[in-house]
Amino acid sequence: MRHRWTGLAYVAPALAFVLVFTVYPLGRMIWLSLHEWSLIAEPHFIGLENFRTAFSDRQFWVSFLFTLEYTALITPVLIVGGYLLALLTASASRVRAIARTIIFVPVVIGLGVSSLLWYWLFSTDFGVINRILLDLGVVDQPVLWLGVDAGTSNSAISVSVVWKVIGFGMILFVGAIQAIPTEITEASLVDGAGYLQRVGRVILPLTMRTVLLVTLVSVIGSLLAFDQFYIMTAGQPQNETATSVFFVYLNSFPYLKLGYGAALSLILAATILAFTVVQLVLTRRSEA
Amino acid sequence: MNRRTGFLVAAGCVAISTIMLLPLVYSMLASIKPAAEAAATPPTYLPHGISLDSYRRLWDYQEGLLTYLGNSLGAAVLTIVLTLLLTVPAGYALARFPIPGKELIFIVLLLSLIVPYQALLTPMFLMFAKIGLTNSAIGLAVLHTTIQLPFSLYILRNSFAAVPRETEEAAVMDGAGSLQTLLRIFIPPTVPAVVTVTLFAFIASWNEFLGALVMMSAGERFTLPVILATARTETSLGGTDWGMLQAGVTISIIPCVLVYLLLQRYYMAGLMSGAVK
Numbered sequence A: 001m002r003h004r005w006t007g008l009a010y011v012a013p014a015l016a017f018v019l020v021f022t023v024y025p026l027g028r029m030i031w032l033s034l035h036e037w038s039l040i041a042e043p044h045f046i047g048l049e050n051f052r053t054a055f056s057d058r059q060f061w062v063s064f065l066f067t068l069e070y071t072a073l074i075t076p077v078l079i080v081g082g083y084l085l086a087l088l089t090a091s092a093s094r095v096r097a098i099a100r101t102i103i104f105v106p107v108v109i110g111l112g113v114s115s116l117l118w119y120w121l122f123s124t125d126f127g128v129i130n131r132i133l134l135d136l137g138v139v140d141q142p143v144l145w146l147g148v149d150a151g152t153s154n155s156a157i158s159v160s161v162v163w164k165v166i167g168f169g170m171i172l173f174v175g176a177i178q179a180i181p182t183e184i185t186e187a188s189l190v191d192g193a194g195y196l197q198r199v200g201r202v203i204l205p206l207t208m209r210t211v212l213l214v215t216l217v218s219v220i221g222s223l224l225a226f227d228q229f230y231i232m233t234a235g236q237p238q239n240e241t242a243t244s245v246f247f248v249y250l251n252s253f254p255y256l257k258l259g260y261g262a263a264l265s266l267i268l269a270a271t272i273l274a275f276t277v278v279q280l281v282l283t284r285r286s287e288a
Numbered sequence B: 001m002n003r004r005t006g007f008l009v010a011a012g013c014v015a016i017s018t019i020m021l022l023p024l025v026y027s028m029l030a031s032i033k034p035a036a037e038a039a040a041t042p043p044t045y046l047p048h049g050i051s052l053d054s055y056r057r058l059w060d061y062q063e064g065l066l067t068y069l070g071n072s073l074g075a076a077v078l079t080i081v082l083t084l085l086l087t088v089p090a091g092y093a094l095a096r097f098p099i100p101g102k103e104l105i106f107i108v109l110l111l112s113l114i115v116p117y118q119a120l121l122t123p124m125f126l127m128f129a130k131i132g133l134t135n136s137a138i139g140l141a142v143l144h145t146t147i148q149l150p151f152s153l154y155i156l157r158n159s160f161a162a163v164p165r166e167t168e169e170a171a172v173m174d175g176a177g178s179l180q181t182l183l184r185i186f187i188p189p190t191v192p193a194v195v196t197v198t199l200f201a202f203i204a205s206w207n208e209f210l211g212a213l214v215m216m217s218a219g220e221r222f223t224l225p226v227i228l229a230t231a232r233t234e235t236s237l238g239g240t241d242w243g244m245l246q247a248g249v250t251i252s253i254i255p256c257v258l259v260y261l262l263l264q265r266y267y268m269a270g271l272m273s274g275a276v277k
Helices: A004-033 A049-056 A058-089 A094-108 A111-121 A128-135 A150-178 A182-190 A195-206 A208-223 A227-232 A244-252 A258-287 B003-031 B053-059 B065-096 B102-109 B117-131 B137-161 B165-173 B178-186 B188-207 B210-215 B224-231 B242-262 B264-273
Strands: none
Touching: A004 A258, A004 B065, A004 B102, A004 B117, A004 B137, A049 A258, A058 A094, A058 A150, A058 A208, A058 A244, A058 B003, A094 A150, A094 B003, A094 B242, A111 A150, A111 A227, A111 B003, A111 B188, A111 B224, A111 B242, A150 A208, A150 A227, A150 B003, A150 B264, A182 A195, A195 A208, A208 A258, A227 A244, A227 B210, A244 A258, A244 B117, A244 B210, A258 B117, B003 B242, B053 B065, B053 B242, B065 B102, B065 B137, B065 B178, B065 B188, B065 B224, B102 B137, B117 B137, B117 B210, B137 B188, B137 B210, B137 B264, B165 B178, B178 B188, B188 B242, B188 B264, B210 B224, B224 B242, B242 B264
């Protein structure tokens, strides 16, 4: 009935686009990672030297470990917090629907823009957060939140990102909780199970796949963090708060070590790929 | 649930909603403080006076606010157009046509799902520099389209696949060509999916930071978030212009929040069906 080439003609533009703007750069990245190049001289082949450099580069490990630290700090807060908010707002009532809408608002604004907002809120002398803490007598000196100490910066930035993205997990958890057939929840009510028992025995087990999925999405997002650190600390002090993507950016653009930047990109892509494959397998399974 | 619990839950919802909104409201209030008050230390809680000075300073900042708004909007509109031009026909074909090597093609099209664009930025920049796509709205839109393409294709393909076979067959019987069938039979029931794709493409492009920072190096090409980021560390006489910065934040936020509130249903549909982002 349908000519097989017709379909191909419809797919062709998208396919050509992906081949030129995704597949080719991917190949180019692999090629670059095996070369040394600073735009000035000709690129020359150095084999796996860039990777060897990376693994012995202290700054590479500092950025990698810092990114892991940030991910470890923020993920549990996002997942547990998002789930608690979902439990609070999951059932149908006007107040809860409005609360869900409001909690989700920061998700749709830009991470760069929200980082600019929190950069100001956390400012030492001009920020309202220090003013509140001073007025309440919690601290007696303005706190240097950003760019002075890596741990303090990490906590402050985590607060801003939790505010920004907690609604994402909440909405998906609400969807999963609402998808539980009412017979099941009602049956547990007949058993006389208290609310906490119902959450632990019925709701949580039945929404576990969504919890895993959101955890993976959050972890991938955190491992790729850039905007909030570029804007709120600019990597200070001494690049201690430069994340992995930040480190790739520094080497590729300001420093113009293109081969090295490509090798770092490749290491990053491989790390993300491992997590993404798990995520896609889970998604496929949840569709089945 | 008894009345007391119900009341507590409602109170919790109100408290959390207030906390979530405070930073946004406070930023908007700061943007209408008079210049001296916006630069005060310690900062005031509520504005003592109201003035549009910060917006005036933003309007005239460097190349002018309209330039940066235009750059952001231009990239976003082109991203929407490009994404739809590529994914509507491709989604239609993948949903309804026999294609040689269909599985493989679909996997290739979803490739950027598993390769984050942050990792491809270095080779992309080199390629764009060579073909003149740096410092260009089209170039930035191309980058943003590579990010949006898998999600859009996935949503549209599923939407086209849900169109009943009978209506399609009737159109084919009447001698309608494949393009006519697409426009007359397939597009009308999939308008919601097209709205979802458009909405996500707009928000993603409008908010994207790293790519815009790398691809647009000329000052007059900066997008709104990039110029605000450079303004944050300006060491002029008075230091950072906090009032102007919050005016910029307010202007950046308003379009996103508005389209989200107006098209919430479509946004949630996209989130639920394609949480693979």
